[in-house]
Amino acid sequence: MDIINWSSILESLLFAAGDEGLSLKQLVEVLEVDELKASEIIEDVKHEYEQNNRGIMIVQLAGTYQLATKKENAAYLKKLVDSPHTTTLSQAALETLAIIAYKQPITRAEIEEIRGVKTERPLHTLSAKVLIKEVGRAEGTGRAYLYGTTKEFLDYFGLKSLEELPQLPEKVADEFIQEEADLFFEKFQETINS
Amino acid sequence: MDIINWSSILESLLFAAGDEGLSLKQLVEVLEVDELKASEIIEDVKHEYEQNNRGIMIVQLAGTYQLATKKENAAYLKKLVDSPHTTTLSQAALETLAIIAYKQPITRAEIEEIRGVKTERPLHTLSAKVLIKEVGRAEGTGRAYLYGTTKEFLDYFGLKSLEELPQLPEKVADEFIQEEADLFFEKFQETINS
Amino acid sequence: MPYQVKIDAFEGPLDLLLHLINRLEIDIYDIPVAQITEQYLIYIKTMSELKLDVASEFLVMAATLLVIKSKMLLPKHEEFFDDEDHEMPFEEDPRDELVERLIEYRKYKEAAHDLKSMEEERGLMYTKPPSDLSDFAKDFQPQKAELNVSLYDMLAAFQKLLRRKKLQRPMATKIARQEISIEKRMTEIMDELKQLKGRKNFNDLFPYPGKEHIVVTFLAILELIKRKEIDVEQQENFGDIFVEALKEGADVVGYY
Numbered sequence: 001m002d003i004i005n006w007s008s009i010l011e012s013l014l015f016a017a018g019d020e021g022l023s024l025k026q027l028v029e030v031l032e033v034d035e036l037k038a039s040e041i042i043e044d045v046k047h048e049y050e051q052n053n054r055g056i057m058i059v060q061l062a063g064t065y066q067l068a069t070k071k072e073n074a075a076y077l078k079k080l081v082d083s084p085h086t087t088t089l090s091q092a093a094l095e096t097l098a099i100i101a102y103k104q105p106i107t108r109a110e111i112e113e114i115r116g117v118k119t120e121r122p123l124h125t126l127s128a129k130v131l132i133k134e135v136g137r138a139e140g141t142g143r144a145y146l147y148g149t150t151k152e153f154l155d156y157f158g159l160k161s162l163e164e165l166p167q168l169p170e171k172v173a174d175e176f177i178q179e180e181a182d183l184f185f186e187k188f189q190e191t192i193n194s
Numbered sequence: 195m196d197i198i199n200w201s202s203i204l205e206s207l208l209f210a211a212g213d214e215g216l217s218l219k220q221l222v223e224v225l226e227v228d229e230l231k232a233s234e235i236i237e238d239v240k241h242e243y244e245q246n247n248r249g250i251m252i253v254q255l256a257g258t259y260q261l262a263t264k265k266e267n268a269a270y271l272k273k274l275v276d277s278p279h280t281t282t283l284s285q286a287a288l289e290t291l292a293i294i295a296y297k298q299p300i301t302r303a304e305i306e307e308i309r310g311v312k313t314e315r316p317l318h319t320l321s322a323k324v325l326i327k328e329v330g331r332a333e334g335t336g337r338a339y340l341y342g343t344t345k346e347f348l349d350y351f352g353l354k355s356l357e358e359l360p361q362l363p364e365k366v367a368d369e370f371i372q373e374e375a376d377l378f379f380e381k382f383q384e385t386i387n388s
Numbered sequence: 389m390p391y392q393v394k395i396d397a398f399e400g401p402l403d404l405l406l407h408l409i410n411r412l413e414i415d416i417y418d419i420p421v422a423q424i425t426e427q428y429l430i431y432i433k434t435m436s437e438l439k440l441d442v443a444s445e446f447l448v449m450a451a452t453l454l455v456i457k458s459k460m461l462l463p464k465h466e467e468f469f470d471d472e473d474h475e476m477p478f479e480e481d482p483r484d485e486l487v488e489r490l491i492e493y494r495k496y497k498e499a500a501h502d503l504k505s506m507e508e509e510r511g512l513m514y515t516k517p518p519s520d521l522s523d524f525a526k527d528f529q530p531q532k533a534e535l536n537v538s539l540y541d542m543l544a545a546f547q548k549l550l551r552r553k554k555l556q557r558p559m560a561t562k563i564a565r566q567e568i569s570i571e572k573r574m575t576e577i578m579d580e581l582k583q584l585k586g587r588k589n590f591n592d593l594f595p596y597p598g599k600e601h602i603v604v605t606f607l608a609i610l611e612l613i614k615r616k617e618i619d620v621e622q623q624e625n626f627g628d629i630f631v632e633a634l635k636e637g638a639d640v641v642g643y644y
Contacts, residue, residue: 005246007247007248007249008246008248008264008266008267009249009267009270011248011249011250011263012249012270012271013249013267013274015249015250015261015263015514015516016263016271017275018516018517018519019517019519019520022274030273030274031270052202053199053202054205055202055204055205055206055209056205056206056209067209069206069209069210069519070202070206073202073203073206073207074524076203076206076207076224077206077207077210077524078524079223080207080210080211080216080220080224080521080524081521089537090214091214091518091545094537094541094542094544094545095545095546097542097545098543098545098549099546099549114549117520118520141590141591141628141629142591157539157542166321166539209516209519210519210521211518211519212515212516212517212518212519213515213516213517213548253513260515261516262513263514263515264513265509265512265513268512268514271514275514282504282508282511283503283507285399285500286399288500288501288503288504288507289496289497289500291503292497292499292502292503293499295499296499308489308492308493309400309402309493309496310400310401310402310403310449310493311399311443311445312443312445323547324540324543324544324547327540344540346544346547346548351510352509352510352513362498362499363495363498
């Protein structure tokens with residue numbers, strides 16, 4: 001009596017994959033079905049999403065399937081973006097601020113690498129609130145701006161100096177950096193050996 | 195002819211908000227409806243999600259509504275990504291956290307008295323994971339820090355609010371003690387009467 | 389029969405005592421102190437024989453147990469009850485304080501157990517990071533407004549990010565390793581350059597912030613230079629770098 005509920009599973013998978021999306025190949029692997037069946041499941045869910053009362057849809061982007069919000073609800077999303085501006089910072093802005101506080105001086109590209117998403121707007125917000133500022137330029141091509149925290153940042157959080165920032169769970173941070181380095185090395189090895 | 199499709203809009207909003215979630219207040223603001231109507235819309239979508247072929251559900255975490263994948267699909271998701279809780283908390287950390295959760299605000303000395311062991315490290319771990327935070331200072335000499343749980347704590351354990359914590363088995367124990375005391379008294383009586 | 393103890397599996401002396409009480413099927417409200425003390429001391433002894441650090445708390449508890457044991461041996465009931473001048477004192481059991489502590493600790497040990505299963509349950513639900521809504525933001529007016537966030541909010545946000553990273557990383561690497569091959573990226577770059585029929589800014593070849601993608605792109609460009617499929621030009625130090633497809637290399641990529 002174990003009927004596998006493919007639509008439900010696909011929705012879960014696509015949801016958790018977020019902006020990274022999933023390729024047909026990945027779906028085939030995870031669902032353990034053939035490509036035809038996987039495509040069928042996708043089509044099924046697509047149809048369900050086309051129903052009027054759904055707010056999400058499946059889009060195909062850069063070879064992956066992703067969930068996205070329906071365009072006709074854009075006005076409400078706009079309101080969502082505009083509304084919380086009053087006294088609190090968004091998760092995006094807080095994340096960005098934390099990264100800058102602990103890793104300054106740092107370029108936008110480096111921040112985006114850590115966050116995995118574009119960070120133009122949070123940087124703009126934080127600059128506007130004078131919590132961060134440009135503190136110089138990176139070496140090398142592009143000479144990107146380097147960001148750091150301001151005196152106002154310290155004042156605002158009641159810190160005498162940056163040393164007073166609470167310690168990060170170092171292991172997590174180390175692991176993080178280590179793994180990225182390994183990945184590079186691995187790829188590099190592959191190339192020179194091929 | 196413009197019928198507003200609330201379910202669709204709510205789904206779009208919750209999807210976009212992701213793990214930041216949306217409070218009822220935010221929804222009221224963005225949807226421009228009253229609380230009652232907003233709750234109604236949420237209930238509607240909740241019901242739709244309970245259908246068998248849906249892979250997501252609405253959960254209430256730390257005072258916000260969020261979308262999350264259905265638990266029964268966890269096996270498939272595990273194949274794709276690590277669970278949010280790959281590194282689980284140690285027994286020491288869990289005990290410490292339990293004491294803080296039920297007795298907050300509480301000092302380190304008080305926690306150590308209950309556990310009967312030093313608790314510096316678990317406190318450090320829990321702070322680093324932002325599951326607890328300093329919420330003030332105790333009166334009196336030393337003015338020790340008082341600890342309490344955070345919003346992250348609620349999210350981490352899937353709780354709407356602190357009220358949702360399971361009850362401590364206090365009552366059972368008290369009854370027990372009472373019973374035992376009676377028994378003791380009985381014995382005692384026997385002794386003096388003999 | 390001497391009881392085999394698991395070494396190092398206890399959170400503290402109270403935890404060990406609770407374990408012994410369970411194991412020996414003792415009523416917590418009527419602890420046979422002599423027996424439990426003996427078992428407790430065996431544990432401590434085993435620990436030191438194995439040269440494990442016996443935390444001072446364990447030793448303090450051993451002393452406490454010995455004190456209680458000796459108090460229990462004192463026969464003082466009769467004296468009290470014969471003394472008519474005294475109000476009938478409700479004599480304290482020397483074990484009372486310990487029992488109270490054990491019961492209090494057991495409560496939280498159980499609560500910790502509950503938390504553990506809640507942690508597991510929660511682990512079955514997956515959430516997604518907030519979508520990038522910058523496209524929906526209309527002209528954003530900077531204002532030095534009053535803020536209502538704390539240092540803690542910032543740390544919480546960062547923690548969330550780390551957790552999310554951890555969540556996404558395995559997927560990113562799994563996918564990336566299979567899908568973004570250097571070969572494929574080389575073909576993509578060549579297609580891009582050929583379509584353009586001109587030079588392209590080096591930086592524009594890196595549209596995605598992911599390190600994986602950047603590394604692969606960089607290696608792909610190096611390989612293309614090596615195979616003389618593209619030409620790279622920089623007019624001054626720190627100036628922009630431009631990349632251009634060389635005509636004769638047009639269909640070489642496919643052979644590799």
